[in-house]
Amino acid sequence: MHHIGKLPCLMLAVAGTGGIMKFHRCALFMLAASFLLHAQTVPTPSQSPSGGTSPKQEEAKALLACGQMIVDQFALLKIPDTRAPRFQGKVSEAIALCRGGAQALQFRATPWVDWSNYWGTGDMTSLPTGFISNKLPAQRGVVGALEDLELQRVELIKFNLFDNSGSFSAYVQGLNGVPGSAIKVWPAMRLQPNDPNYQVVGGDGTQVCKGDLIRWRTVNGICNDILNPAMGSSGMLFARNVEFETSFPDLGLNQLTRNRHGNRLSLLAPDPQVISRRLFTRIQSSPDKCQAGYGLPNDSKDANCDYQKAPFFNVLAAYWIQFMTHDWFSHLEEGHNATQYMKVGCETKLVNNVEVPLAPEDIAKLGCRPDDLIDKGYVAQDAAPGTFDSGGHTYLARAPKTMANTSTAWWDASQLYGFDDTSRQRVKRDPADMAKLLIIPAAGQSGPGYLPIFGPNDPINPEWTGQEAAGFPDNWTVGLSFLHNLFAREHNSFVAEFRRLAALTPNADCGLRDPSEPKKVIHYRDVTPDELFEIARLVVAAEIAKIHTTEWTPQLLYNEPLYLGMNGNWNGLLGENGGLLSKALSDIVVRNFGKSKDAAKATEWYSVFASGPGIFGLGSKVHGYDITNPKYTNGGVNHFGSPFNFPEEFVSVYRLHPLIPDLLEYRDLKADPNKIAKRVPVVETFQGKATPFMQAMGIENWGLTLGRQRLGLLTLHNSPLFLQNLKLGRLDSPTQQIDVVALDIIRDREHGVPRFNEFRRQYGLRQMTRFDDFMDPGVAPGSPAQIEQQDVVRTLRELYGQHVCDASKVITDAQVNEDRSPINDCLGYPNGTLIDNIEDVDTAVGYLAEYRRPHGFAISETQFVVFILNASRRLFSDRFFTSSFRPEFYTTLGVNWVNNNGPGHAVMEKGAPNGHVQPVSPMKRILLRNIPELTNELGPVINAFDPWARDRGQYYSLAWKPRPGAESDDSFANQ
Numbered sequence: 001m002h003h004i005g006k007l008p009c010l011m012l013a014v015a016g017t018g019g020i021m022k023f024h025r026c027a028l029f030m031l032a033a034s035f036l037l038h039a040q041t042v043p044t045p046s047q048s049p050s051g052g053t054s055p056k057q058e059e060a061k062a063l064l065a066c067g068q069m070i071v072d073q074f075a076l077l078k079i080p081d082t083r084a085p086r087f088q089g090k091v092s093e094a095i096a097l098c099r100g101g102a103q104a105l106q107f108r109a110t111p112w113v114d115w116s117n118y119w120g121t122g123d124m125t126s127l128p129t130g131f132i133s134n135k136l137p138a139q140r141g142v143v144g145a146l147e148d149l150e151l152q153r154v155e156l157i158k159f160n161l162f163d164n165s166g167s168f169s170a171y172v173q174g175l176n177g178v179p180g181s182a183i184k185v186w187p188a189m190r191l192q193p194n195d196p197n198y199q200v201v202g203g204d205g206t207q208v209c210k211g212d213l214i215r216w217r218t219v220n221g222i223c224n225d226i227l228n229p230a231m232g233s234s235g236m237l238f239a240r241n242v243e244f245e246t247s248f249p250d251l252g253l254n255q256l257t258r259n260r261h262g263n264r265l266s267l268l269a270p271d272p273q274v275i276s277r278r279l280f281t282r283i284q285s286s287p288d289k290c291q292a293g294y295g296l297p298n299d300s301k302d303a304n305c306d307y308q309k310a311p312f313f314n315v316l317a318a319y320w321i322q323f324m325t326h327d328w329f330s331h332l333e334e335g336h337n338a339t340q341y342m343k344v345g346c347e348t349k350l351v352n353n354v355e356v357p358l359a360p361e362d363i364a365k366l367g368c369r370p371d372d373l374i375d376k377g378y379v380a381q382d383a384a385p386g387t388f389d390s391g392g393h394t395y396l397a398r399a400p401k402t403m404a405n406t407s408t409a410w411w412d413a414s415q416l417y418g419f420d421d422t423s424r425q426r427v428k429r430d431p432a433d434m435a436k437l438l439i440i441p442a443a444g445q446s447g448p449g450y451l452p453i454f455g456p457n458d459p460i461n462p463e464w465t466g467q468e469a470a471g472f473p474d475n476w477t478v479g480l481s482f483l484h485n486l487f488a489r490e491h492n493s494f495v496a497e498f499r500r501l502a503a504l505t506p507n508a509d510c511g512l513r514d515p516s517e518p519k520k521v522i523h524y525r526d527v528t529p530d531e532l533f534e535i536a537r538l539v540v541a542a543e544i545a546k547i548h549t550t551e552w553t554p555q556l557l558y559n560e561p562l563y564l565g566m567n568g569n570w571n572g573l574l575g576e577n578g579g580l581l582s583k584a585l586s587d588i589v590v591r592n593f594g595k596s597k598d599a600a601k602a603t604e605w606y607s608v609f610a611s612g613p614g615i616f617g618l619g620s621k622v623h624g625y626d627i628t629n630p631k632y633t634n635g636g637v638n639h640f641g642s643p644f645n646f647p648e649e650f651v652s653v654y655r656l657h658p659l660i661p662d663l664l665e666y667r668d669l670k671a672d673p674n675k676i677a678k679r680v681p682v683v684e685t686f687q688g689k690a691t692p693f694m695q696a697m698g699i700e701n702w703g704l705t706l707g708r709q710r711l712g713l714l715t716l717h718n719s720p721l722f723l724q725n726l727k728l729g730r731l732d733s734p735t736q737q738i739d740v741v742a743l744d745i746i747r748d749r750e751h752g753v754p755r756f757n758e759f760r761r762q763y764g765l766r767q768m769t770r771f772d773d774f775m776d777p778g779v780a781p782g783s784p785a786q787i788e789q790q791d792v793v794r795t796l797r798e799l800y801g802q803h804v805c806d807a808s809k810v811i812t813d814a815q816v817n818e819d820r821s822p823i824n825d826c827l828g829y830p831n832g833t834l835i836d837n838i839e840d841v842d843t844a845v846g847y848l849a850e851y852r853r854p855h856g857f858a859i860s861e862t863q864f865v866v867f868i869l870n871a872s873r874r875l876f877s878d879r880f881f882t883s884s885f886r887p888e889f890y891t892t893l894g895v896n897w898v899n900n901n902g903p904g905h906a907v908m909e910k911g912a913p914n915g916h917v918q919p920v921s922p923m924k925r926i927l928l929r930n931i932p933e934l935t936n937e938l939g940p941v942i943n944a945f946d947p948w949a950r951d952r953g954q955y956y957s958l959a960w961k962p963r964p965g966a967e968s969d970d971s972f973a974n975q
Helices: 002-015 020-035 055-076 093-105 135-159 168-173 255-261 272-280 315-328 360-366 478-504 529-556 560-571 579-593 599-610 648-653 687-697 699-708 740-750 756-762 784-800 843-848 861-876 887-900 922-930 932-938
Strands: 309-314 341-343 348-351 354-357 373-375 387-390 393-396 433-437 663-666 678-681 710-712 802-804 834-836
Touching: 055 093, 055 135, 093 135, 135 560, 135 599, 135 861, 168 387, 168 393, 272 360, 272 740, 272 784, 272 843, 309 315, 309 529, 309 699, 315 478, 315 529, 315 699, 315 710, 348 784, 433 478, 433 529, 478 529, 478 687, 478 699, 478 887, 478 922, 529 560, 529 861, 529 887, 529 922, 560 861, 579 599, 599 861, 648 843, 648 861, 663 699, 687 699, 699 932, 740 843, 756 843, 756 861, 784 834, 843 861, 922 932
Parallel strands: none
Antiparallel strands: 309 710, 341 373, 348 354, 387 393, 663 678, 802 834
C-alpha cells in the first residue's frame, strides 16, 4: 500500500516541474508515510480516550472525516505567498477528527498546535482501543503530526530568515537575476583584506577556498562553505528569525510597535528582578536545609533544595545543552562583556498600572538587591540601519542594533578545540603523540586520567585559574568538566584505533586525500600527527552532532513523531540504507534543488526532499566525486538564500537555567549506586573548584551522579536559587552579586528579542489574547495544578498590568485574524475593554508559562518552533555534515566510526524500545568505551539522557518508577 502511494510522487519528481502543488502534497505524504515502513507494531493501548461515545462510533466518525480531510488538505498544504496567512499548526475539524478522533477536537479553539492531540503522539493513553484496527489510526496520527511539522519547517524556511550581515536586500530583491531565496554566494561573506588568508582564497577577485583551508574544520570557522569563506566564522553577526522591524520593541521605532506596547517598555521595565523573584523563585519546604542553594556544611546528604523534577530527563542532559551552547554562540569576548556597567532592577513595581518605586519593605520581602550592577553587552552596530524599497514596501536592511557571535556558528566542537587563535592556545596536545589531546593520569586511580590544569602562561582570565584546559573555559562547572574529559578521551580513543590499524596495515589506503595532490593515495603510515588530530576533531564533532540530533533531542521531545523526525533529519525517512528510492531522492535534491535558481525549488523543495535520504551525508555519494571541485565538496549544502549564523532568537530559547538543580545528588559506584552519599551544591563546583571534585571523586562517580538524577522542569517557580544570588568577585559593584535569572530577561531585551506574543506570531504560532490562555485547559477544575496556574495568571497580571484597548490601533503585520482582518490592540475584545498587557510579557517568561505542551516535551511549543528551523539549518548548511562527509576528509575509519557509533559494526540494542529496533545509541557507546566502570550501570539504559534508574515502561511512558535493580534508589523513596 505504501509503495503504491509513493510511486506517483517519484514519477512526478523525475518528470519535471508540472503540477507543482500536487507534487508538494504528494511529497509530504510520501515522506511522512515512509517513516512507517520502518516502524514496529504499535503497542496495545491501555485505555480509550473517547469518553461517552463507543469505540465503533468514534472510529466511524473518524473514517468519515478522513474523506473530508483529503479535500481540506488541498487548502492546508498550500504554502502562502505572504507570512500573514500561515499554517499556525491548526487544522480543520475533519483533519483533526481523522487523525485523532474526539480527543483531537477538545482543544482546537486554544492557541496550541493540534498535532499533539493526534492518535499515537503521546503515551499508551493516546492509542485508540476497541477499533477494528488500532494500528492504522495511530499511524494516521503520527503521519499527520509529521506532515504538520514538515509544513511548519517549510514555512519557517520561507518566512523567517533575516541576515544582519548585508545580504538581506538581495534576499528580498534578488541578485543578478537570481531570486533571493536561491542565491548561493554573497559579497558579505567574503574574507576581508586584513584576513591572513585573503590572498589565498582569491583576494579582490572571486573568492574560493582551496588546499589546506578545505581539508579540515579551520580554527575560526572560515571556509566551511568553500564559496563563502567568512560564513559562520568567529566574529560574524548574529542573524534574526524575526522581521527587523519587530526587534528592540522597547525602542518604539515604528508605529506597529508603539501600538503594540503603548510605550510601556524599557530595558528595566517591567522590573527584571521583581519578575525573577515573583515568577521564577523555587519555593522551599525547608529553607534552612537549602540555604539559598548553598546546601549544608560538608556536602551533607541531609541538605535539601526543592525543585520540580522532570521524570524523563537527567542532569547529564542539562549539562549537555550547556556544553552545546558553548560550541554554538557567545556574546562575550574572553568571558567578559563591555566595560560599562548598568543597573539590573529591584527598583519599581506596578501599582494600578503605574510603575512606582519599591519601598524598603518590598525589597526585603522580595529578597532582591537594588545595588547589583552588571557589565553591558557588546553592540557591534547601533547606528540607524539603512532602508530599501521593494514591491511597494520599505524594509530595514538590518536590525536597529547588531551583535557579533564570538564563537564559530558551526557544530565543530569549538568548545573543545578552540574558535580563534587565542582559544586554540588553551588546547593542550600530548607531546608524546601530537595527534592526541593531553590527558594526565590521576594518582591512585585507574583509567587514562584527566585534562591538565591551566598553567601560568596560558591566555586565561584570573577567574579561570585552577580549571582544566579547554578552548571555551567560561561558566565552568563539574558537569562541563565531565563532558570535556569524556570527549577528550573519545578523541584519543579514535586516534588509538587509527594507530592500531596503521600498525596492522601500514600500506593500506586510509581513504584520506589531499586537495593539492588529489590522485595520490594516502596510506595509514603517511598520515601525520597534525593531520590525525584534525581528522579526530571532524569525527568528534560529527559524533556530538549525532548525539544531539538522534539521542538528546528525542529524549527532550519524548514522543513518537519527534523520535522519527529527528532520526529522519539525520538518517532520512527511508533509513540509512534506503536503497534506490533514497538514492533517487538524494539525486533530486542535490542535482536539481541544490543548484536551482528557482526560489521555490531551492528552498521549500530542498527541505522536503532532503527528508528522504536524510540531511547527514547529503550529496556525499556522487559518482565521480572530485575533492578539488566545489561542485562536489560544497554540493550538498543549502542556506536557502540567507547566510548561516545563529539568530538572536535561538540564543533566547536556550536560556534553560531551570534544568539545573541547586544540589547534585552524588553517588559512589563502588559503594551503593542506589544511595545518595552527598548533596553537593552546584555553585561550589564552579570554575577552579570543579577540578578537585572531578579528580578526587572520580569521573565514573560523576557519570553515575549526573545520569541518575532528574533535572528540573522548564517551568515558572523553578529556577535555581543559587543563580538568583550568585557571587561574582569580578564585578565592580557594591554587592558583587547578580541575579542571573533577572539577567536572562535583561540580555533578551538588550538583544532586541520581541516580546512573547509577537514572537509567536513571527514564528507562525497562534497568539494569546489574555494571561489565562497560558493555562492548560486539560487540567481538572479545582485541582492543585489549576490552582497553581491561576495563581501565576494573577501574578502576571500584577507584574505586567492591563490597559484599555483601542481597536483602531493595528499591532502586527505578521498575522491576521481568522476573517483576514488586521489584528488590533483589542485582540478580539470589544473596543474600550480593559485587557491584559499580554503583548508585554517577556519571551523567557512566556515560554516557561506554557503549561500546555505536547506529550514528553521538556520545552514549550514556542521554544520548539525555533528549534524546528535552526536544528535543520545547521545540518543543511555544514558541508562536513553533507557533501564533505567522505573518507577523503574523515578517512574510511572516521566515516564508519560516525555511522556505527564507534569502531567495527553497529551494535544493536536489546529488544525494540518504544517499538523500534535500533543501534546502541552514540552517547551510550562513548560512555562505555571511555568509562568502562559504568558498563553494568549502563546495561539496561536505552537513552543516556533518560534517568538511568527509570523504567521506561511501554510506549513513551513518563512514569517515575524504578527499573529492576533500582528499587532501593533513594530518589524513588520521596517522589
